[in-house]
Amino acid sequence: MLTLERVTKRFGGLTAVRNVSLDVRRGDLLGIIGPNGAGKTTLFNVIAGYYRPDGGRVVFDGRDVGGRPPHVICRLGLTRTFQLVKPFGNLSVVDNVMIGALTRLRRVSAARLEAERVVETCGLAPHANARARALPIGLRKRLEVARALATRPRLLLLDEVMAGLTPSELTGIIELIRLLHADGLTLIVIEHVMAAMMRLAQRIVVLHHGEAIAEGTPAEVARDRRVIDAYLGDEFVLAQA
Amino acid sequence: MASLPPRRWAALALLGVAALLPLVVRDAFVLDSLILILMWGALSAAWNVAGGYAGQVSLGHAAFFGIGAYSAALMTARFHQSPWLGLLLGVVLSIAAGGVIGYLSNRLRGPYFALSTIAFSQVLLIVASRWRGFTAGSEGIPVPFRPGLWTLGLGHVAWVYVALVVALVYYGVQVWLETSRIGYQLAGVREDEDAAEALGIASRRLKIRAVTLSAAMTAVGGTFWAQYVGFVDPFYVFSIDLSIRFALNTIIGGMGTALGPFLGSILITSLETYLRATFSGLKTGFAGIYLVIYGTALILVVRFAPEGLTGVAGRLGAWRARADA
Numbered sequence: 001m002l003t004l005e006r007v008t009k010r011f012g013g014l015t016a017v018r019n020v021s022l023d024v025r026r027g028d029l030l031g032i033i034g035p036n037g038a039g040k041t042t043l044f045n046v047i048a049g050y051y052r053p054d055g056g057r058v059v060f061d062g063r064d065v066g067g068r069p070p071h072v073i074c075r076l077g078l079t080r081t082f083q084l085v086k087p088f089g090n091l092s093v094v095d096n097v098m099i100g101a102l103t104r105l106r107r108v109s110a111a112r113l114e115a116e117r118v119v120e121t122c123g124l125a126p127h128a129n130a131r132a133r134a135l136p137i138g139l140r141k142r143l144e145v146a147r148a149l150a151t152r153p154r155l156l157l158l159d160e161v162m163a164g165l166t167p168s169e170l171t172g173i174i175e176l177i178r179l180l181h182a183d184g185l186t187l188i189v190i191e192h193v194m195a196a197m198m199r200l201a202q203r204i205v206v207l208h209h210g211e212a213i214a215e216g217t218p219a220e221v222a223r224d225r226r227v228i229d230a231y232l233g234d235e236f237v238l239a240q241a
Numbered sequence: 242m243a244s245l246p247p248r249r250w251a252a253l254a255l256l257g258v259a260a261l262l263p264l265v266v267r268d269a270f271v272l273d274s275l276i277l278i279l280m281w282g283a284l285s286a287a288w289n290v291a292g293g294y295a296g297q298v299s300l301g302h303a304a305f306f307g308i309g310a311y312s313a314a315l316m317t318a319r320f321h322q323s324p325w326l327g328l329l330l331g332v333v334l335s336i337a338a339g340g341v342i343g344y345l346s347n348r349l350r351g352p353y354f355a356l357s358t359i360a361f362s363q364v365l366l367i368v369a370s371r372w373r374g375f376t377a378g379s380e381g382i383p384v385p386f387r388p389g390l391w392t393l394g395l396g397h398v399a400w401v402y403v404a405l406v407v408a409l410v411y412y413g414v415q416v417w418l419e420t421s422r423i424g425y426q427l428a429g430v431r432e433d434e435d436a437a438e439a440l441g442i443a444s445r446r447l448k449i450r451a452v453t454l455s456a457a458m459t460a461v462g463g464t465f466w467a468q469y470v471g472f473v474d475p476f477y478v479f480s481i482d483l484s485i486r487f488a489l490n491t492i493i494g495g496m497g498t499a500l501g502p503f504l505g506s507i508l509i510t511s512l513e514t515y516l517r518a519t520f521s522g523l524k525t526g527f528a529g530i531y532l533v534i535y536g537t538a539l540i541l542v543v544r545f546a547p548e549g550l551t552g553v554a555g556r557l558g559a560w561r562a563r564a565d566a
Contacts, residue, residue: 048439074441082439088432099429102422103441111422151441 001026001061001186002047002078002155008055009039009046009210016042018210019056024155029181030188031201031218035231039210040190041083044159047188048080049073060155075103080157081144083190089133093124096132096143100150115150122146122176138169145176156180158189162196174200194232198222206231247558248551252412252500255507259405263398270518272397278510279404280466281490285502286411287458288487293497294418295451296431297346300484301358304342304365305335305456307478309463311369314382314473317392319375324384324393324468331460339456343449359481366479381474384467393468400469407465408503411458415499427451431497459487489535493542495549504550509538 002024009017017039024030032040045051047058049070058066065073070080079100088096098108098115105111119128122142127135132143141161148156158177162170174196181187191197197204198218206214206221208230214221221227262275284306291297312334313327338361345357370379388394395403418424429437430444437444467473477483486509494505516534546553 050435050438069443070435070438071441071443074439079441080439082436086433086436086439088429088436090432091428095425095428099425099437099442100440102425106422108420108422108425111425147436147440 001028002188003059004043004047004056005059006056007043007046007053007058007066009042009051010054016210017046017207020207020210020212021056022205022212022215024186024188026154026186027181027184028186028188029177029200029202031197031204032188032190032207033192033194033197033204033221033231034207036192038207040207041159042210043207044080044157044188044190047073048078048157074151074153077152077154078157079148079151079153079155081148081159081161083159083163085137085140085144087132087135087140087143087147089131091132092129093132093135093143093146094119094128097124097146097150100147103151111150118146118150121179122149123172138165138173141165141169142173142176145173149180153185155186155188158187160190160192162191162193170196248498248500248554249416251554252503255503256405256409256412259401259408263401267398269397270514272401274511274514276397276400276404276469277514278506279401279408280462280469281486281510282503282506283404283408283411284459284462284466285487285490285494285506286408286415286499287455287462289415289455289491289496289498289502290418290458291452291455292488293491293501294415294424294431295346295427295448295455297343297448297452298351298355298488299342299358299452299455300355300481300488301342301360301362302455302459302487303479303481303483304338304358304362305459306463306466306483306487307362307365307369307475308335308338309460310467310473310478311376311382311463312460313393313464313467314384315376317385317387317468318382323391324464325391328461328464331464332457335456335460336453339453340449342456343452346448346452347445359484362479362481362484366475369475369479376475379475381472384471384473386471393465395469403465404469407462412499412503414454414458415502419499423447423450489539491549493538493549495551498549498551501549501551508550509535512538 004020004022006019006021007017008019020043034040046053049068052067057064060076060078094115097118098111101111101114105114119125122145124142124146127139135143145161162173177200201218204218204221205212206227213230214224214227259275259279263272288302291299309331312331313324316322316327316330317324342358342361346354349357369376386394426442427447429442430447434444490505490509491502493508495501512534
């Protein structure tokens, strides 16, 4: 579904993403982990069209989409969320989601129905008419997901939707992601919360200094010496054991 | 339509009053005030399309107003054609100019965009005031009065209804922007352009379209104004004062609301005409006093009703609904 071939992104002298290749098949739930500054969000920005890659190819459904603008990529079926959430603050929750739905639906009435359905799925129904800016962070993260879902993506990119959540909010959003995945959605999930990722992802890619240093099942990755040295640390291994 | 929200009823009521007023009042001063209130309201509504709904705050909309005014004035005075052709020409020219401003809105943000729009209107001012051979330069152009609808030589009562139709159409455009697919997408672009892009909205194209629509609407307003007033002075039609008037009416009334520009115009225009009439006979020391009142009104609104008059009305409505419950 999505194939990255030796994707590279530089900012001046800094190479934020270097020669990253990966393959996402229909129905996958791929996790991308790595320490701060590893290039995770930069990679998302390249995939979703916010940055033009300096090298390599981004192939979505057989089409090279590298450098295409974000709205085109979204219409092709690839939608992303933002780590620093970007709600339409002055609009209601349901209007936020409806703007996503309007990408596929031309009629406002149909889009509103769709938005109400998605709001329900994402557990935002009690807050449907609240202004987006009035929501606490946990619900704003959900709103990010809801809005993206309303565009009916086939591949959804979630950028740290679990960061900064309370344990109960965390459980809730993991359930939501599992539900979406069970419904047939393909996902790439960036996460800093390693424990959550271990519970969720089928496959994990570890980024470090812009390079993919390991790929495999959560268990394989957690045993990988380079990953332990670069990111997890020996304490994590002990805690898992 | 029993489900019409209160603010739409308020708008219809205001337009109804405006429609009925000429039937009972024949006083030229009152009708003149009414026409100006409607015209400035409609022009502020045109500004609101870019400034309020698309979030592109322009301080150079006089450029489009002047294009419309000059197109009509030159078409009638120089080429002896109908001002309606001038209106058409003004629309075409302002769409081109609006495309330029819309392009700038994708390159420049906030204050830098606003400054570039001022520069744009100032360039047109210089062209209009220096190109003596064609525009008659800083002397301005008297618009010939030839009675009839085709020549837009109308009496006060007829002008009320022309202005009313323009106001009604512009109000309708704004309502469309609040309820249509494009309108919601534009709201997304206004709130957060990156997020809108992520949701599949071609934000740049949409902004250019909104600014262009706003420009064309402003040019149409400029044409009618020139035909009504009968004189086009470059230092007035391209002035920053005028650009600020469009913005000010809308900010005071409520940005991004359909009724706001008209409420702002009712307040500011009637205040202005009243003060002018009251103080014009006095010593020249009072000549600028309405500017002081302008400033005071703006400060009061920004301090006590930053969302404009419609915001205050909304809060009162909510408060009453709670009190009833």
